[in-house]
Amino acid sequence: MESAILIDIDKHRKQIRRLKEERPRLYELHSSFFREVLICRDPEPLIHKRMNKLSKMGYMPSYFDYNGEEELPGSQITQTVQRIEPKVGRNDPCPCGSGKKYKRCCGV
Secondary structure, eight states: OHHHHHHTHHHHHHHHHHHHHHOHHHHHHTHHHHHHHHHOSOSHHHHHHHHHHHHHTTOOOGGGOOOSSSOOTTSOOOOOOOOSSOOOOTTSBOTTSSSSBGGGTTTO
16 A cells, blocks of 8 residues: 555655544554645655655555656656657648648648
8 A cells, every 4th residue: 555655755745634534543544654744745754654664564565666766667668769760840741642731731
């Protein structure tokens, strides 16, 4: 549970606040962790703290393979695209053969 919260900390803050108001007894079970999440500006120290705790227990989930240099798992992965044909400029003639500029024809 804590690992999933740390991966997307901003998304879970609202839910933690709601849990604190609506179910205070449940909130108290992990209150120290929840307080850290609510006041945290940078999740990286909390992630490292959690990783150390898990490694001492001999457990490291695959989605926590994070060394601080890469983006967090679950974030967008970009791929390099190689074009077969050269890119069409905005003011070049449209490749469809209409005779219009690309920006006025197919580039709309």
